[in-house]
Amino acid sequence: MANYKRIFTANSGILRASKAIELGVPKHVLYEMMKTGELVREAQGIYRLSETPMPGNPDLVNLSLRVPKAVFCLISALYFHELTTQIPHEEYFALPRDVKTPKIQYPPISVFHFSKESYQAGIVEHDLDGVKVKIYDREKTIADCFKFRQKVGMDVAIEAVKDYLRQPKMDVHKLLEYAKINRVEKVMRPYLEALI
Numbered sequence: 001m002a003n004y005k006r007i008f009t010a011n012s013g014i015l016r017a018s019k020a021i022e023l024g025v026p027k028h029v030l031y032e033m034m035k036t037g038e039l040v041r042e043a044q045g046i047y048r049l050s051e052t053p054m055p056g057n058p059d060l061v062n063l064s065l066r067v068p069k070a071v072f073c074l075i076s077a078l079y080f081h082e083l084t085t086q087i088p089h090e091e092y093f094a095l096p097r098d099v100k101t102p103k104i105q106y107p108p109i110s111v112f113h114f115s116k117e118s119y120q121a122g123i124v125e126h127d128l129d130g131v132k133v134k135i136y137d138r139e140k141t142i143a144d145c146f147k148f149r150q151k152v153g154m155d156v157a158i159e160a161v162k163d164y165l166r167q168p169k170m171d172v173h174k175l176l177e178y179a180k181i182n183r184v185e186k187v188m189r190p191y192l193e194a195l196i
Contacts (some may be wrong), residue, residue, distance in 0.1 A: 004029050005038065005049065012130020013052025016065045017045045043106065057128045059091050059107045064133045067102050069095055071123050071134040073112060074152055077141040080126075083163045086156060094119055094136070094144075112148065121181050138164055139171060143178035146188045158191060165195055172196070 004025045008015055011023075021027060030047060033039040039047045043062040048054075060080075063070055070093040077092070078084035090108035095101070096119045101111045122140025125132045136144065142164055145157035164170060172192065179185040 004033065008039075008047075008049045008052075013049040014042065014061065014065070014129070014131060015047055017047060019065075020047065044104075053129075057133070060133050060135075061129050061131045063091055063093065063104070063107070063109070064128075064131055066104065067093070067095070069099055071095075071119065071136060073136050073141060073144050074110075074148060075156070077136050078145070078156070078160055080135055081138045081141060083138060083141065083160045083167075084156060085159070110151075118144075118147075118181055122178060138167070139175040140178045142175060143182045143184060143188065146179065146184040147182040149187075161188075161191055161195060 007020065007023045007025055011019075015023070017027075017030060020030060030039065034041060034047070037050055040050050042048045042058065043066065046062050046065050060072060060076070072080065072092065073094045074092040075084065075086055075088040079086065079088050090110050092110045092112065094112045094114045097113045097115060099113070101113075102109075122137045123134050124137045125134055127133075142157070142160050145152055145160050149157050164175075175192070176185060176189070179188045
């Protein structure tokens with residue numbers, strides 16, 4: 001069991017079952033390690049060494065492991081970047097248009113399918129509890145909020161711009177580049193001009 005434990009330890013103590021099997025942990029060993037209490041089932045198909053602390057962002061970490069192409073966006077990304085007073089009641093993430101929406105019972109999810117250019121723009125990988133989690137940067141997140149203003153609410157998009165302009169290191173040029181990609185420059189520009 002110690003050898004198999006090392007495989008988990010080398011991967012921040014948390015792995016998808018399929019990845020653990022690929023790295024040499026037999027399926028029956030996963031079940032044995034769960035029975036002995038060495039492993040905890042975090043979510044469907046996600047296992048964590050019981051001695052490893054629970055992730056600080058468990059939903060983002062677990063969904064990143066379960067849906068490798070997920071890029072957290074909209075309210076989830078706003079919350080991560082401290083650009084909203086909203087607390088997400090579901091996790092929002094983007095997928096390329098040709099990727100099917102995964103069937104996930106928990107946590108509640110809201111999936112958005114982006115065009116290739118919009119999906120690829122502004123992805124930043126953050127290391128959360130040893131797991132690489134993809135989240136759109138602040139500027140792309142705001143442009144996405146304007147694009148999906150019918151879904152998240154125009155008030156959320158405007159609040160995000162106001163909060164962004166109060167934060168250090170703002171890049172209005174970058175913000176407008178993403179607005180062009182999302183075809184919302186004409187919608188966004190008047191708000192920016194009024195607030196700057």
